[in-house]
């Protein structure tokens with residue numbers, strides 16, 4: 391029997407705690423935390439993600455501001471908006487939904503966000519803190535969500551073989567740094583890796599983040615491993631993960647479902663990062679609340 395790593399229910403309990411915290415602090419006369427979400431263009435998947443993030447904010451009492459810019463937005467217009475959000479003291483966190491339209495350089499946008507408001511943790515200052523193991527930076531939401539999920543289920547990372555499939559900017563690469571911080575032995579496979587199976591078979595903890603549906607098959611997984619599935623692909627009406635869940639599940643110690651695994655934890659990590667930004671912005675110390 392495998393353990394289901396239930397990100398949905400862990401998320402609900404963390405979000406309840408956030409809600410209680412926000413209620414307590416606002417009842418003492420502080421303003422509510424706030425997150426500005428910027429979406430450029432009309433990608434339908436991005437629309438759904440942004441809607442879910444805003445709904446999650448509102449449910450816990452975080453104010454969400456939404457800026458929807460047209461597909462043909464010019465780079466300076468977007469940078470002007472970010473500059474005004476950077477200097478607006480009532481805005482704690484800024485999230486620019488990725489991917490951006492082709493004509494907008496992602497690096498330039500990420501660099502323009504104040505590191506203090508960068509709740510995605512993508513700014514090089516925050517990525518640098520992740521490399522240098524400096525506390526107090528923002529850790530990217532999906533890696534942070536996975537870390538919290540593994541911690542909740544008492545899955546120890548120290549000295550374990552963690553194999554990550556996918557080396558994307560949002561998940562794979564920052565996750566590798568975080569797992570290293572947790573003292574795991576980390577191996578990152580990507581599109582140029584020859585024969586990923588030879589690596590995945592050695593994984594105590596296998597994390598896949600490619601967006602290739604059912605890339606991870608039963609024979610690629612070690613008996614008793616922990617499997618974390620980050621991938622989300624829409625195939626017809628169905629949402630599929632990177633892992634062939636039905637054939638893999640009875641071979642492993644624990645596994646995340648898709649949906650209901652890493653996805654909700656990503657959104658919860660965003661709420662936690664926004665709260666962290668708020669507390670740092672308002673200069674609140676642990677003793678204050």
Ligand SMILES: NC(=O)C1=CN([C@@H]2O[C@H](COP(=O)(O)OP(=O)(O)OC[C@H]3O[C@@H](n4cnc5c(N)ncnc54)[C@H](OP(=O)(O)O)[C@@H]3O)[C@@H](O)[C@H]2O)C=CC1
Nearest residue numbers: 556557558560561580581599600601620621622652653656
């Ligand atoms: N559940 C959640 O909370 C989240 C889910 N996601 C999902 O995770 C997936 C990955 O997202 P993201 O990191 O942004 O995507 P990217 O496209 O940035 O990264 C995917 C990575 O996987 C690699 N890859 C692609 N195909 C293979 C393959 N056959 N074998 C090995 N490596 C491969 C890519 O290589 P290369 O670039 O060289 O092609 C790249 O390194 C997507 O399905 C996305 O929807 C993303 C964020 C949050």
Ligand SMILES: Nc1nc(=O)c2c([nH]1)NC[C@@H]1CN(c3ccc(C(=O)N[C@@H](CCC(=O)O)C(=O)O)cc3)C=[N+]21
Nearest residue numbers: 486487488489510531629649650651652653654656657
């Ligand atoms: N700046 C930026 N930051 C991000 O964190 C970011 C981004 N851009 N662009 C896109 C990816 C993707 N992402 C997800 C968040 C939540 C779910 C999620 O809630 N998933 C649910 C529902 C899945 C479904 O039914 O579609 C689940 O897995 O249960 C999924 C994916 C954040 N991303």
